[in-house]
Each structure stands twice: as C-alpha cells, then as structure tokens.
Amino acid sequence: MSSTVWLVTLAALILVLTLDLALALKDRHKETSMRTATLWTVFYLLLAIGFGISLGYWHNVQARREFFAGWLTEYSLSFDNLFVFILILARLKVAKEKTQLVLLFGIVISLILRGIFIAAGSAIINRWSWVFFFFGGFLLYTAIQLFRESSAEEWEEGRLIAFVRSKGASTFALALLAIATTDVLFAFDSIPAIFGLTRDPYIVVTANLFALMGLRQLYFLIGGLMNKLIYLTEGLSLILAFIGFKLVFEACEAQGWHEILGVSIPHIPLTFSLGFIVVTLVVTASLSLFKTRRSHNTGTH
Numbered sequence: 001m002s003s004t005v006w007l008v009t010l011a012a013l014i015l016v017l018t019l020d021l022a023l024a025l026k027d028r029h030k031e032t033s034m035r036t037a038t039l040w041t042v043f044y045l046l047l048a049i050g051f052g053i054s055l056g057y058w059h060n061v062q063a064r065r066e067f068f069a070g071w072l073t074e075y076s077l078s079f080d081n082l083f084v085f086i087l088i089l090a091r092l093k094v095a096k097e098k099t100q101l102v103l104l105f106g107i108v109i110s111l112i113l114r115g116i117f118i119a120a121g122s123a124i125i126n127r128w129s130w131v132f133f134f135f136g137g138f139l140l141y142t143a144i145q146l147f148r149e150s151s152a153e154e155w156e157e158g159r160l161i162a163f164v165r166s167k168g169a170s171t172f173a174l175a176l177l178a179i180a181t182t183d184v185l186f187a188f189d190s191i192p193a194i195f196g197l198t199r200d201p202y203i204v205v206t207a208n209l210f211a212l213m214g215l216r217q218l219y220f221l222i223g224g225l226m227n228k229l230i231y232l233t234e235g236l237s238l239i240l241a242f243i244g245f246k247l248v249f250e251a252c253e254a255q256g257w258h259e260i261l262g263v264s265i266p267h268i269p270l271t272f273s274l275g276f277i278v279v280t281l282v283v284t285a286s287l288s289l290f291k292t293r294r295s296h297n298t299g300t301h
Contacts, residue, residue, distance in 0.1 A: 005202070006202065009202075009206060010205075013210075013213070016047075016213065017111075017209070017212075020040075020213070020214075021107070021108065024100050024103070024216055025101075025104060030100070034220065034221070036217070037217040037218070037221050038221060040214055040217035041217050041218050043214070044210070044213045044214030044217075047210070047213070048071055048075075048210040048213070051067070051206070052064055052067045052071065055067055062270070063200065063202075063203060065270050065271060066197060066198035066203045066270060067203050068274060069197045069198070069270060069274040069277055070197045070203055070204065070207035070208075071206075071207040071210050071211055072278065072281065073239060073243070073277055074190055074193070074194060074208055074210075074211035075211040076232075076235075076239065076281060077186065077189060077190050077193065077211070077236065078186075079218070081182070081186045082215060082218060084182055085179060085219065086219070088178045089102065092171055092174055092175050092178065094171055094172070094175045095171075098171075098172055098175075099219075100216070101172075102172065102175045103215070103216045103219055104216065105176055105179075106176070106179040106180070106183065107215055107216060109179070109183050110187070111209075113183050113184060113187045114187050114190065114208050114212070116187075117187045117188075117191040118191060118201070118205060118208065121191050121204075122204070131251075132195075132196075132247045132248070132250055132251035133247075133248060133251045135192035135195060135196065135244075135247050136192075136196070136243075136245065136246070136247030136251060137244070138188070138244075139189075139192050139193060139241070139243055139244030139247065140240075140244035140245070142189050142237075142240055142244075143237040143238070143240040143241035143244060144237070144241075146240065147233070147234060161177060161178055161181075164177055189240070190211075192243075193239075193243050195247075196244070196247040196250075197243065197270070197273060230292060231284045231287050231288045231291070232284055232285075234284065235280050235281060235284030235285075239277055239280055242273070242276055242277075242280075243273075246268045249265050249266060249267070249268065252265050253265065253267070
C-alpha cells in the first residue's frame with residue numbers, strides 16, 4: 001500500500017473521528033437523543049460497509065474479504081465491550097451529563113492503546129512467526145473465559161479501583177480509570193484476533209478504526225439490547241476460539257509442520273473464516289431475539 005493511500009485514509013478517518021469527538025466535547029453536558037444516536041450509528045455502519053466494498057475495486061478482492069472479516073470481529077468485540085462500559089457507568093452511578101465525557105476519553109484511550117498494540121504486534125510477528133502459537137493460545141483461553149463468564153450480569157470493581165476509591169477519588173475519575181483498565185484488556189483480545197484474519201497493516205488499522213467509530217453513539221442505543229442479545233458473549237467466544245485454532249494451525253505451517261500424529265493440519269481459507277463469523281453472529285442474534293421474545297410472551301400470558 002502506497003504512502004499516499006495511507007496518508008489520505010488516515011487523514012480522512014482521523015478528521016471524522018476528530019469531528020465526532022469535538023461534538024462530544026461540545027455536547028458533554030447534554031443527553032444524546034435516540035434519534036441522533038441512531039442516525040450517527042447508521043452513518044458509521046454505512047461508511048464502513050462502503051469502504052469495505054470499495055477495497056475490492058481499487059485494491060483487491062482479498063483485501064475486501066479481510067477487511068469485512070476483521071471489521072465484523074472487531075466491531076462485535078467493541079459491541080460486547082460497550083456492555084461492560086454500561087455496567088461500569090451504572091455501577092459507579094456516573095451522572096448522565098458526565099457520560100459523554102467519560103465515553104470521549106474512553107474512546108481516545110482505546111485508540112491510543114490499539115495503535116500501540118498494532119505497532120508492537122506487527123513488529124513481533126514480522127520477526128518471530130512462532131508468536132502465533134501464543135496469540136492462538138491466548139484467544140482460546142479468552143474464549144473459554146468468555147464462555148464461563150457469559151452469565152455474569154454485574155461488573156465488579158477490582159483492587160486498583162477500590163484502592164483509588166479509598167483515597168477519595170471522584171466518581172468521574174473512578175469511571176475513567178475503570179474504562180482505561182478495561183480498554184487494556186480489550187486491546188489484548190482484539191489485536192491477536194485481527195492478526196488471525198489478516199497480516200496487512202492497512203487492513204488491521206482501518207478495521208480497528210472503523211470498529212471504534214460511532215461507539216459513543218452506539219452506547220446510547222444498546223442499553224435496551226443488553227437483555228435481548230443474551231447469547232452475544234457465547235457467539236464471540238466461538239469466534240475467538242475459531243480464530244485461535246486458525247492461528248495455531250498457521251503457526252504450525254510456518255514451522256513447516258504439515259501434520260501432527262498422522263493428522264494433516266487443515267488450512268482455513270479467508271472465505272470460510274468470513275462465512276463462519278457472519279453465520280455465528282446471525283445465529284447468535286437470531287437465537288437471542290427468539291429466546292427473549294419467547295420469554296416475554298410467556299411472561300405476559
């Protein structure tokens with residue numbers, strides 16, 4: 001990818017993000033309406049879809065597939081992360097007029113952390129191919145933890161938050177610290193996941209930027225969905241486990257291992273990966289909505 005394309009893309013995306021964050025700063029004492037949140041969320045979704053489709057024309061079809069696989073995975077993880085943000089802000093009882101500002105700083109911190117992790121990840125994988133064993137193992141561990149904790153409905157503050165609280169920190173400061181620490185954990189999940197789908201730095205960066213765009217507005221939309229998308233975490237655990245196995249298989253190939261104990265190591269094409277991600281998300285959402293609708297109908301009769 002030429003430096004011109006990099007500069008134009010980053011300049012355009014950073015400009016959009018800057019305008020969005022400037023609006024958040026301007027309206028930090030106002031509560032975002034559902035209409036405004038919906039319009040901005042739809043705008044960012046269409047922007048990402050349009051960008052992904054365009055890649056197939058001015059770059060190549062492989063890049064388009066990699067972008068959509070990466071963006072869908074990162075966006076799903078961001079969606080799940082927002083659930084945690086909602087729990088944090090509710091648990092700490094952050095005032096509604098302060099929510100905008102907390103989310104603003106949270107997104108900025110997330111952008112900075114992901115930038116650092118992407119740069120570090122690219123440098124590491126270019127030097128040591130065996131690191132994919134670690135990435136794959138970490139994603140498998142994360143998938144298991146997600147699945148085991150899927151029934152958790154409360155966020156519990158850790159020792160660091162409790163310590164800072166004991167020192168008299170304000171609710172606003174506690175919320176910022178809580179979201180910053182969770183951002184670190186989210187970056188640990190998201191970066192190995194995207195590198196399991198593409199090695200192209202341009203795709204890695206743009207997929208992450210598009211996944212973070214509109215999160216502030218999405219926050220005000222998904223509060224009511226927390227009790228509806230009940231199987232989202234299970235779906236994400238399946239996706240992360242799938243990518244984890246894919247990374248382990250690719251690490252074996254990089255080491256020249258084509259079979260283990262007489263069993264051939266499969267090669268998972270990107271088309272299959274994209275299909276698996278899409279199908280998992282669709283099935284997860286459908287089962288969740290069916291389950292919640294059925295429970296609602298049962299409860300009303």
